[in-house]
Amino acid sequence: MTIQEIENQIISEFANFDDWMDKYNYLIDLGKSIPLIDQKNKINNNLISGCQSKVWLRAEYNDGKIIFTADSDAVITKGIANLLIRVLSNHTPDEIINADFKFIDIIGLNEHLSPTRSNGLISMIKQMKLYALAFKTKMEAN
Amino acid sequence: MIFDINKIKQDFPILQQNIYGKPLAYFDNAATAQKPKVVIDTVSKYYSEENANIHRGAHYLSNKATESFENARKNIQQYINAENSHEIIFTKGTTDSINLVASSFGRKFISKDDEIIISVMEHHSNIVPWQILCEEKKAKLNVIPINEKGEIIFDTFEELLNEKTKLVAITHVSNALGTINPVKEIISKAHEKNIPVLIDGAQSIPHLKVDVKKLDCDFYCFSGHKVYAPMGVGILYGKEKFLEEMPPYQSGGEMIKNVTFKKTVFNELPFKFEAGTPNVGGVLGLSAAFDYLNKIGRENIEVYENELLNYASEELQKINGLRFIGTAKHKTSLISFLIGDIHPYDAGIIIDKMGVAIRTGHHCAQPVMDWFKIPGTIRASFAFYNTKDENGRLTEAILQVKKMFG
8 A cells, every 4th residue: 555545544544533532542542552663672772852752763674665663651652653654664765755644634633743742743753754764865875 | 808719710811711622721830820911911001002122212111111110120129028129130031040140150159179059859940050060160069869758858958068069059849849948947057158049939939928038048030920920031039249249141231331342341230130121021010910919919829729739639639540749748739640650641631632731741850750760740730720620620631541541
């Protein structure tokens, strides 16, 4: 699936929720569902700064595609990380660099984009795009 | 005047609104307090009718603005009972006031191997300026420890005082824990060894009757915005003997008497420390806020806030799994807590959605969070316009958090 197709899928899932409580219950479920990152990769080097909660993000390059894994000590942040990974992971650096994340606004999580939230959504997106750029540069140099 | 909570709440326009379809319960007063209409009107009137640059023009408006500004200084002097009005320096806020002292006092009085004492529970703004100063001067920063209730350990403080100590800089009330420190005792102990004391009053001026003469503190700093006045204005109170000896902080207009390219003669107090055009509207707003608080009665405020603190503490203690951070015997109306193992950030999002404004995080006091080995807390800080009903909304929000994350 393309990034756009996954985003559309998430948008239709969120359309089923009646209110904020349903939406957050879903994010909490996403945050609790699976360990997103290997325990051994929860190291300071993978920590993203600028968040109220701790967020670890790791990127691996495999056969032209980037695989992201992440974790957070806050459940809602982890749920949001889960969504971002679902959208971006297993795509090429170019696809990730060009992603516009319009779905965040459409599913009503834009309040988490406000800098005062410092919940890591902005930092996560920025870090994911930086990884994509770094892998792209490395790939082109080789 | 009888303390009528319903009438008081009407004085604050911002509290009349709904957020997320629910009436706003504002419990983030330690971050910033809301403004009564009389303060908003004062600022508005100043810009509508009186605005002019002060201490300069010889025209009608300038004279009028200057008079209002200097009357405000006297009003603030009386409010904290300072000896002289020129001991009241207008700044941008507490942070600015502390930086002024760290820079000016530091330049004059701190040298290599000197020592400065702070405490574990300081806000970053009463840590970092001293850290920078100590690094520059190769001086030493000593830290008073606390006990598990969040009270300073007085014996250790006494042991830290020695002939190398040049300043004690301590908060009156902790912004993260609500602890009221025994500043009078701290000051008298330090003065026995002729050591001056700076009090960070950001969290005490909104709640306690502060008398700088009685306290005998050498510096007292606070922000307007936490005491129902506009943002961007604050006070440094300093004893004349120190302010006279300290060099200017910032330089430019207003703070000079005479400038030639060879030599500048600095202005006298308080203008020596007030470079540039001040926040006149903010200063008038602060003065109006103090008039308002006097009208309600500072004793009434203290009594009501204490009652609210006791009520809220009892109510929250009924909820299973709450861990309270900061349980000092003497506290202002502030409760810091954690809900089981739930991350404060997660709790904060849900509590916000319930129309209750609280703060989560380390509250710009990371060292004290590290001391308790926690990432942060949920902090509900009450003002005299908060009600017991609103506290019920907080309880309800906490139960919702437990339900969603449990």
